[in-house]
Amino acid sequence: MELYKQGAESKIFTTTYSDRKAIIKERFSRQYRNELLDLNIRKERTKAEAKAILKCKQGGIATPVIYSLDLNNYKIIMEHINGQTVNDYLTNIKDKQDDNGKLTKLLTNIGAIVGKMHSLGVFHGDLTTSNIIKKEDDTLVLIDFGLSHFNPSVEDKAVDLYVLERAFVSTHSYFSQLFPVILDGYKNAYELDVQAVFNQFQNVRSRGRKRLMIG
Amino acid sequence: MVISIGFEGSANKLGIGIVKDGEVLANCRRTYITPPGEGFLPRETAKHHQNNIILLLEETIKTSGIQPEQIDVVCFTKGPGIGSCLVSVAAVARTLAQLWNKPLIPVNHCIAHIEMGRLITGSDNPTVLYVSGGNTQVIAYSGKYYRIFGETIDIAVGNCLDRFARVLKLSNDPSPGYNIEQMAKNGKKYLKLPYVVKGMDVSFSGILSYIEEKAPSLLSSGEYTPEDLCFSLQETIFAMLIETTERAMSHCQSKEVLIVGGVGCNERLQDMMKIMCEERSAILYATDERFCIDNGVMIAHTGALMHNSGYKTTWENTFCTQRFRTDEVEVTWRS
Numbered sequence: 442m443e444l445y446k447q448g449a450e451s452k453i454f455t456t457t458y459s460d461r462k463a464i465i466k467e468r469f470s471r472q473y474r475n476e477l478l479d480l481n482i483r484k485e486r487t488k489a490e491a492k493a494i495l496k497c498k499q500g501g502i503a504t505p506v507i508y509s510l511d512l513n514n515y516k517i518i519m520e521h522i523n524g525q526t527v528n529d530y531l532t533n534i535k536d537k538q539d540d541n542g543k544l545t546k547l548l549t550n551i552g553a554i555v556g557k558m559h560s561l562g563v564f565h566g567d568l569t570t571s572n573i574i575k576k577e578d579d580t581l582v583l584i585d586f587g588l589s590h591f592n593p594s595v596e597d598k599a600v601d602l603y604v605l606e607r608a609f610v611s612t613h614s615y616f617s618q619l620f621p622v623i624l625d626g627y628k629n630a631y632e633l634d635v636q637a638v639f640n641q642f643q644n645v646r647s648r649g650r651k652r653l654m655i656g
Numbered sequence: 657m658v659i660s661i662g663f664e665g666s667a668n669k670l671g672i673g674i675v676k677d678g679e680v681l682a683n684c685r686r687t688y689i690t691p692p693g694e695g696f697l698p699r700e701t702a703k704h705h706q707n708n709i710i711l712l713l714e715e716t717i718k719t720s721g722i723q724p725e726q727i728d729v730v731c732f733t734k735g736p737g738i739g740s741c742l743v744s745v746a747a748v749a750r751t752l753a754q755l756w757n758k759p760l761i762p763v764n765h766c767i768a769h770i771e772m773g774r775l776i777t778g779s780d781n782p783t784v785l786y787v788s789g790g791n792t793q794v795i796a797y798s799g800k801y802y803r804i805f806g807e808t809i810d811i812a813v814g815n816c817l818d819r820f821a822r823v824l825k826l827s828n829d830p831s832p833g834y835n836i837e838q839m840a841k842n843g844k845k846y847l848k849l850p851y852v853v854k855g856m857d858v859s860f861s862g863i864l865s866y867i868e869e870k871a872p873s874l875l876s877s878g879e880y881t882p883e884d885l886c887f888s889l890q891e892t893i894f895a896m897l898i899e900t901t902e903r904a905m906s907h908c909q910s911k912e913v914l915i916v917g918g919v920g921c922n923e924r925l926q927d928m929m930k931i932m933c934e935e936r937s938a939i940l941y942a943t944d945e946r947f948c949i950d951n952g953v954m955i956a957h958t959g960a961l962m963h964n965s966g967y968k969t970t971w972e973n974t975f976c977t978q979r980f981r982t983d984e985v986e987v988t989w990r991s
């Protein structure tokens with residue numbers, strides 16, 4: 442077992458599971474926070490993650506296969522997805538002018554899987570470009586569902602889009618004007634009232650601007 | 657070489673500072689303190705600033721050991737902040753700029769906190785946690801702007817602490833947050849509170865109303881002490897802040913954290929952040945109350961950075977504004 446990545450709340454180890462390449466995602470104890478709070482957060486998130494991954498998979502959205510769940514140790518063993526995070530991909534992209542249209546296609550696809558996930562009734566909760574893996578064949582796989590829940594409100598869906606937009610703008614400022622392409626992809630895939638989500642998205646965005654900040 | 661004077665008074669602290677190329681020559685401050693159980697109101701606070709600013713100016717110039725003629729730029733807080741307070745202080749800065757015939761530079765208060773933190777700690781490109789009475793933001797620099805990664809969706813963390821201090825009738829001297837911190841040191845029993853992280857954002861108003869509502873009965877039954885409640889509140893809201901900061905670091909692959917703003921001098925918050933940083937081999941940069949809490953030096957320093965990068969403004973543009981976002985300012989002085 443080898444440490445592969447350290448996320449914000451977990452350690453990812455590579456391993457094998459019945460000869461298949463797998464990862465162990467362990468929500469390790471965080472020494473900075475109160476023990477009771479720590480145990481509670483780790484348990485809730487591990488549960489939420491397993492449930493949402495299953496639900497998405499059943500609904501035809503690419504997520505890693507779960508091999509085993511160990512709630513007592515806050516561990517999930519899941520399929521190892523070969524590829525790179527969209528964050529890494531965008532950071533290293535060469536063709537910034539998007540001459541071959543690959544970038545537009547990628548962004549449209551991101552919007553599409555988010556739209557599909559919302560149609561299915563799943564709120565992600567931490568929808569950043571680090572939490573989408575792009576495989577060699579350009580399939581996108583959603584990961585990291587610790588903050589997710591089911592039956593999202595319009596507000597929840599707007600928050601997912603807002604988190605994605607900010608993650609995009611703050612690390613890929615070069616492409617920030619391309620965010621509408623993601624929204625286009627979303628629009629085509631979302632099966633309910635997309636205008637309601639977009640309106641709320643505008644509200645969430647302007648909330649920060651309206652808030653009075655003193656001190 | 658540039659000598660810069662800065663005026664800050666966006667909330668209940670009035671500060672004037674003088675810097676010479678990043679070297680602090682004077683950092684003077686007066687705080688408007690209200691009786692226990694009361695918050696500060698705009699009118700009285702503005703009055704406090706008006707009554708104190710001339711004396712404080714004399715003190716600052718004397719401390720710095722320079723003559724007014726040596727000052728090259730006059731800087732003031734343009735916003736965000738309380739309108740009447742901002743304007744009271746800006747009026748003096750404008751008058752001096754005209755009197756001394758020096759350029760006048762309007763500065764964003766939040767950016768000034770960040771630049772002061774970078775100057776004092778020497779951190780280069782940190783993920784910033786900005787926590788104060790009115791602001792709660794996780795910020796990362798990218799492409800000429802300080803981008804807001806996460807923030808509070810309702811009240812600021814300092815506001816949450818201050819309001820709970822009022823419930824417990826703690827003293828506002830030196831600040832309600834400081835007194836909560838001291839109480840929390842003797843708290844032991846953890847009360848489970850709502851933990852509200854939404855994406856990169858945090859929310860405190862639900863936690864505050866929950867604990868406000870429960871406090872009277874928990875205290876009178878003797879089940880929890882006031883110390884326990886301060887402890888539980890701090891542990892919960894700080895954990896939320898550390899978590900969102902860490903998420904931003906993980907996403908930006910950042911190895912440095914800088915804490916700024918008044919709540920940033922809370923030692924428990926610094927300790928928690930330090931532990932988190934050690935767990936991911938990152939470095940924590942923090943400052944003490946001289947520079948964390950609102951001050952004039954941060955305005956002077958940031959104004960000097962703007963001035964050196966060629967910033968110029970017309971007289972008509974030297975107004976104040978209550979709303980002024982961190983991500984609105986083009987950061988001309990950083991690459």
Ligand SMILES: Nc1ncnc2c1ncn2[C@@H]1O[C@H](COP(=O)(O)OP(=O)(O)OP(=O)(O)O)[C@@H](O)[C@H]1O
Nearest residue numbers: 446448449450451453505520521522571584585906
């Ligand atoms: N199934 C997987 N296959 C391949 N790589 C993965 C897989 N799951 C996670 N990773 C890698 O590990 C990183 C961290 O994983 P994940 O996002 O699930 O953890 P986290 O601690 O919740 O992260 P965050 O920092 O976003 O909170 C991902 O960005 C990705 O690079």
Ligand SMILES: [Mg+2]
Nearest residue numbers: 448571572585
């Ligand atoms: Mg992740």
